[in-house]
Amino acid sequence: ETGVTQSPTHLIKTRGQQVTLRCSSQSGHNTVSWYQQALGQGPQFIFQYYREEENGRGNFPPRFSGLQFPNYSSELNVNALELDDSALYLCASSLEGERPQHFGDGTRLSIL
Amino acid sequence: AQKITQTQPGMFVQEKEAVTLDCTYDTSDPSYGLFWYKQPSSGEMIFLIYQGSYDQQNATEGRYSLNFQKARKSANLVISASQLGDSAMYFCAMRERNQGGKLIFGQGTELSVKP
Numbered sequence: 064e065t066g067v068t069q070s071p072t073h074l075i076k077t078r079g080q081q082v083t084l085r086c087s088s089q090s091g092h093n094t095v096s097w098y099q100q101a102l103g104q105g106p107q108f109i110f111q112y113y114r115e116e117e118n119g120r121g122n123f124p125p126r127f128s129g130l131q132f133p134n135y136s137s138e139l140n141v142n143a144l145e146l147d148d149s150a151l152y153l154c155a156s157s158l159e160g161e162r163p164q165h166f167g168d169g170t171r172l173s174i175l
Numbered sequence: 176a177q178k179i180t181q182t183q184p185g186m187f188v189q190e191k192e193a194v195t196l197d198c199t200y201d202t203s204d205p206s207y208g209l210f211w212y213k214q215p216s217s218g219e220m221i222f223l224i225y226q227g228s229y230d231q232q233n234a235t236e237g238r239y240s241l242n243f244q245k246a247r248k249s250a251n252l253v254i255s256a257s258q259l260g261d262s263a264m265y266f267c268a269m270r271e272r273n274q275g276g277k278l279i280f281g282q283g284t285e286l287s288v289k290p
Contacts, residue, residue: 094276096276096277096278098278098280104282104283105179105266105268105280105281105282105283106220106266106278106280107280108277108278108279111275111276111277113276118275118276119274119275119276119277121277151218153218153220155220155278157276159276163210163222163225164222164276164278165222166212166219166220166221166222167219168217168218168219169218169219171218
């Protein structure tokens, strides 16, 4: 059984640029959630996708957007990057109704 | 208001001893779930244990147990027989039924196991 995989592992961008982070969900999981974890903090919910539709969103501006594909993989897009966007971005997948969300190793994004 | 509160930024425990990590929560939803995750320095979040609000018994998973006191809104994690590999950040999280799949995390507790 393949777990949740995220790419890239690390990324460095400059202010104003755009970035796309990718996530492959665990086999059979149809729900993907994205979280932002700033240094020294707990993860913050960005949004969730279920069957290619956004199914809940946290307190993040519209420049954070996402997609889910028919194979349930997902992308997180962030436009007009700001210094505060520097964080670990975590993707988690689950089967709807199943309790635990299984996380990937994350993408460390640094904004210069 | 904080929905998940972890009051211990850091904890030390001697190898082979038990340790309790505190977590209190706040919700008005009668149906919710409580989770504990472990995050090593590598960054991955590892699911440890789950407790549903309607579960009658405290959850246990190997060396992990959850001391669930519903009236006090606490969900403390107990790790028995600590091992050096238990050194990591530990996060308590809650999912409310009316919030779909959104997990709300606490600030975390950094556990250090001493040999």
